[in-house]
Amino acid sequence: MPLRLRGVFRSRWTAGAPWAVHGREEHCAVMHYVISGQCLLTLDDRxxxxxLRTGDLALFPHGTEHTLSDAPGRTAVPLHVALPQRPxxxxxxxxxxxxxxxxxxMCGGLHYAPLGESPLYRSLPPVIVATRQDLERAPLLRDTLNSLVTQCPDSDTSSEVITLRAFEMVLLLALHLSLNEGLPDSTPPEAVRHPGISRALAAMHADVSRPWTLPDLAREAAMSRSSFSETFRELLGESPARHLTRRRMQEAARLLTETTESQHTIAAKVGYQSTVGLHLAFRKWFDMPPGEYRNRHVR
Structure with a gap:
């Protein structure tokens, strides 16, 4: 999953009973880590x-609407009232x-570029809950969370990038734990669990510059071309070729906005033999040429 955070709003909450806070749907991932005590997490459709008890983590990959409270039936304060400004x-x-x-x-609003939302990410459940016992099996995730607790919310500007990447690590490690451990409330996407499709996806995402063909990917999956293509489309909702193009466009957009590399270099890095090929594909995907995209987003 090509996901990279652009910014994090972080906060440390102390809530005394009685209390309840309702968060509307957010255009970012949201996480809550219980430092001490316990609370209730409620989703409208459940x-x-x-x-959630001490040491538990709740992650909302899509910022799904939810309520936190000390007990059922509380009148909730809207989050935008309790925290009107959250840049x-x-x-x-x-x-x-x-x-x-x-x-x-410890709470965080984890903002990532929308173009990082691959079909795999979009298929994640509304909430992933990792208990303290789950985190004991993921010591890097546990220790990263605890290190963030010691500096949240007080953090000087010089450590902002480090803090951002630490939250990014929390997000990715939590997703990895969910997909590999089958945590409650987090059914792993079938594409990740499928041995052949997962191998092909890993190969494709690891080397977008390679001139992949359908036979190449089918061989990575150890499947026939027809079976691979049909299964891939069934599990991810798009063809292997479109998924590869999506991944290439995501990487091209990232390089255009995060680096000063030339379009010629970027074209080679994302699997196009010329800047013309990148230009045509990029314009079709984003409805604007690479140069215009860079100018708009860098500004």
Whole structure:
């Protein structure tokens, strides 16, 4: 999954019973890590709330609407009222609720470029919950979360990039844990679980510059061409050729906005033999040429 964070709004919450906060759907990933205490997580389409305890992590890959509270039936404060301004790259400390039992949370709004949303990412469930016991099997994820707790929300500007990449690591490691461990509330996408399709995807994403053909990818998957093509389309909702083009365009867009490399160099890195080939494919995909895309997004 070609995902890279552009910015993070992070906050540390102290909530005393009674309390409840309702977050609308966000155009970013959202995470809540319970530092101490416990709370309830409720989604509109699920009748039973999930109990989050000390050391548990809840990740919303698509920023799905949800409510956090100390008990069922609370009147929730909208998040945009409790935190009206949440620009990426900033941090805040929040205290809400009454004088009852407290819970402390580290929360983050993880903003990534929309072009990073591959079909695999879009197929992820609304919420992924990793318990403290799950995180014990993923010590790098656990330790990264705990290191962020010590500097959240207070962090000087010089460490902003490090903090951003640390949250990015949390996101990717949590997704990896979900896909490999089959965590509750997180059914792994069938494409990842399929031995042949997953091998072909890994090869394709690892080397977008290679002139992949359908026979090449079918061989990586150890499948016949017809079976590979049919299964790929069934699991990912698009053909292997379109998925490869999507991945190449994502990488080209990233290189255009994050580097100063020439279009000739970028074309070679994403599998096109000339800048003309990249230009035609890029314009068809983004409805603008690469140069215009770079000018708009760099500004």
């Amino acid at each position: 009748p039973e709330p999930v109990v 990426p790259g900033t941090a805040d400390a929040v205290r809400i609720g009454g004088s009852g039992e407290e819970v402390q949370l």
